[in-house]
Amino acid sequence: MAAVLQVRELTKAFGGVHAVNGVSFEVREGEILGLIGPNGSGKSTLFNCILGQLAPSSGEVRVDGRAITGMRPCDLNRLGIGRTFQLLQVFPQLTVRENLVLAGQEHQGSMWTRLLGPRDAGVGAAADRMIEFFRLAALADERAGSLSYGQQKLLDVAMAFMAGPRLVLLDEPAGGVNLTMLAGLRERLRAINESERATFVVIEHNMEFVMSLCTRILVLAEGRIIAEGTPQAIRNDPRVIEAYLGN
Amino acid sequence: MNGKRGLSLIFLFSIGVLVAAPFGLKPYGIYLLSLWAVMTIAAIGLNLTLGYAGQISLAQAAFVGIGAYTGALLTTNGWPLGAAFALAIVLCFAVGWLLGYPALRVAHHYLAFVTLSFATLVYLVLRNEEWLTKGVYGITGIPRPTLLGWSTQGPVDFYFFCLGVLALTSLAAWWLLRSPWGRAFTALRENPVRALSLGVDTRRYTLMAFAIGSALGGVAGVLYAPLVQFIEPNAFALNLSFNLLLMVIVGGAGRFFGPFLGAAVSVLLPEWLRFSEGLYLILYATFVMVLLAFFPSGLLGLAERAQRAWLRSSKSAS
Numbered sequence: 001m002a003a004v005l006q007v008r009e010l011t012k013a014f015g016g017v018h019a020v021n022g023v024s025f026e027v028r029e030g031e032i033l034g035l036i037g038p039n040g041s042g043k044s045t046l047f048n049c050i051l052g053q054l055a056p057s058s059g060e061v062r063v064d065g066r067a068i069t070g071m072r073p074c075d076l077n078r079l080g081i082g083r084t085f086q087l088l089q090v091f092p093q094l095t096v097r098e099n100l101v102l103a104g105q106e107h108q109g110s111m112w113t114r115l116l117g118p119r120d121a122g123v124g125a126a127a128d129r130m131i132e133f134f135r136l137a138a139l140a141d142e143r144a145g146s147l148s149y150g151q152q153k154l155l156d157v158a159m160a161f162m163a164g165p166r167l168v169l170l171d172e173p174a175g176g177v178n179l180t181m182l183a184g185l186r187e188r189l190r191a192i193n194e195s196e197r198a199t200f201v202v203i204e205h206n207m208e209f210v211m212s213l214c215t216r217i218l219v220l221a222e223g224r225i226i227a228e229g230t231p232q233a234i235r236n237d238p239r240v241i242e243a244y245l246g247n
Numbered sequence: 248m249n250g251k252r253g254l255s256l257i258f259l260f261s262i263g264v265l266v267a268a269p270f271g272l273k274p275y276g277i278y279l280l281s282l283w284a285v286m287t288i289a290a291i292g293l294n295l296t297l298g299y300a301g302q303i304s305l306a307q308a309a310f311v312g313i314g315a316y317t318g319a320l321l322t323t324n325g326w327p328l329g330a331a332f333a334l335a336i337v338l339c340f341a342v343g344w345l346l347g348y349p350a351l352r353v354a355h356h357y358l359a360f361v362t363l364s365f366a367t368l369v370y371l372v373l374r375n376e377e378w379l380t381k382g383v384y385g386i387t388g389i390p391r392p393t394l395l396g397w398s399t400q401g402p403v404d405f406y407f408f409c410l411g412v413l414a415l416t417s418l419a420a421w422w423l424l425r426s427p428w429g430r431a432f433t434a435l436r437e438n439p440v441r442a443l444s445l446g447v448d449t450r451r452y453t454l455m456a457f458a459i460g461s462a463l464g465g466v467a468g469v470l471y472a473p474l475v476q477f478i479e480p481n482a483f484a485l486n487l488s489f490n491l492l493l494m495v496i497v498g499g500a501g502r503f504f505g506p507f508l509g510a511a512v513s514v515l516l517p518e519w520l521r522f523s524e525g526l527y528l529i530l531y532a533t534f535v536m537v538l539l540a541f542f543p544s545g546l547l548g549l550a551e552r553a554q555r556a557w558l559r560s561s562k563s564a565s
Contacts, residue, residue, distance in 0.1 A: 163445075
């Protein structure tokens with residue numbers, strides 16, 4: 001199976017601190033890769049370097065074989081790479097539907113066709129499908145800011161999928177979401193993974209969520225990958241236990 | 248009565264008042280209404296940059312100035328006003344685009360200072376480059392246009408001309424803000440980092456927000472020149488920039504009708520307070536401070552709160 005995402009020797013240094021230190025890995029098409037590690041191990045920094053939010057100090061990132069290092073986040077999103085952030089990031093003043101339409105509107109045509117062309121261009125229908133899929137129909141016309149935290153989190157994830165994405169990087173999608181909603185989220189992610197062959201990389205502290213969702217897991221500690229394997233293998237790996245609990 | 252119908256009624260009533268008003272007013276009153284229309288156009292531009300796209304600008308007066316001088320210089324040399332509009336829009340759009348570049352690097356009060364410096368620079372150019380602008384002597388005898396045989400020489404005619412330009416500008420702004428661009432501008436204001444990750448080219452939209460807002464400042468300027476028929480640099484000093492900022496914020500930043508209300512407060516209220524003679528500026532300042540202390544979302548924010556409270560009380564009564 002072809003590698004969708006290839007990361008080679010990626011390093012990000014802040015002054016003398018190497019937040020990410022020579023990380024290399026590949027993600028195959030249709031895979032759900034978990035990325036775990038103690039706080040401060042460099043997971044979010046790694047995401048930001050892959051996605052152009054931060055410029056890596058050295059190393060290379062490829063998506064479908066194409067070098068994307070140094071590209072801007074908006075251009076990456078247009079290539080079908082979606083993401084969510086660790087902290088909730090929706091547009092509180094826009095309605096749920098407007099949030100989703102915004103998340104999908106920039107992928108076709110140019111700035112000018114968006115202004116002068118047909119107003120909707122199919123984005124509204126795509127947003128409605130996403131609303132249906134994430135069971136947000138009752139809230140579609142509510143301002144995003146008035147939703148509960150868990151509902152906003154669902155919306156946040158749904159927005160990342162509006163790019164019709166090939167690859168989605170999710171930073172702690174389960175954080176602060178209650179158990180019922182969590183089961184729903186996991187089921188939705190699996191469904192998109194199967195129907196669209198979308199590839200995911202998921203940062204998560206909720207071990208049960210990661211272990212039940214992901215097919216493979218990478219463990220990061222102090223900016224390096226210290227272990228890699230199936231959920232079962234990772235669960236019993238002494239290096240992982242040591243990284244989390246200390247010795 | 249539901250909310251939507253109430254709003255359409257208020258809207259139609261306001262248009263009726265605007266059309267009927269000049270027939271009951273003295274020339275000075277008509278002048279003030281025309282000035283309101285002109286300032287509303289400039290404030291609509293600033294509301295787009297500041298209220299929707301979230302980029303603070305203290306340079307709007309500079310663009311009104313560029314527009315006014317473009318209009319005055321062209322029309323006193325025999326060019327039609329239409330040509331002045333076209334040139335001022337292109338010029339202010341281009342200069343506004345360039346002024347947007349600092350906004351890509353700095354934000355909030357830093358951006359305020361950058362735009363403030365630019366406004367000062369334009370003021371100095373208007374005052375010192377006498378070969379072009381006649382400096383502090385200003386430009387006199389700015390003609391009012393004749394459109395298809397309709398002379399706008401009289402105050403009422405010129406008022407309707409201003410009102411027409413305001414109507415066209417409002418329609419264009421409404422159309423723009425309802426387009427995907429309007430949504431992208433709002434996203435830029437609320438969360439630029441998230442917008443960028445969703446494919447919104449925040450650089451382009453920031454520059455565009457500055458350019459379009461500035462171009463509308465230019466339109467207001469072109470209209471201002473034949474309204475007062477005499478312009479000089481002090482009219483476009485920082486005072487006007489602050490005034491325009493006040494209009495946007497008092498009316499309700501990021502709300503479509505905010506600039507209309509804000510400009511009314513800024514242009515008309517001081518006149519209505521003239522009965523208090525020496526006290527009028529103090530009363531005016533107090534009003535603005537109280538409003539912003541208790542209702543930071545401006546007059547329209549206050550109206551929205553009142554409407555919600557009214558709907559709640561009528562619901563619980565039934």
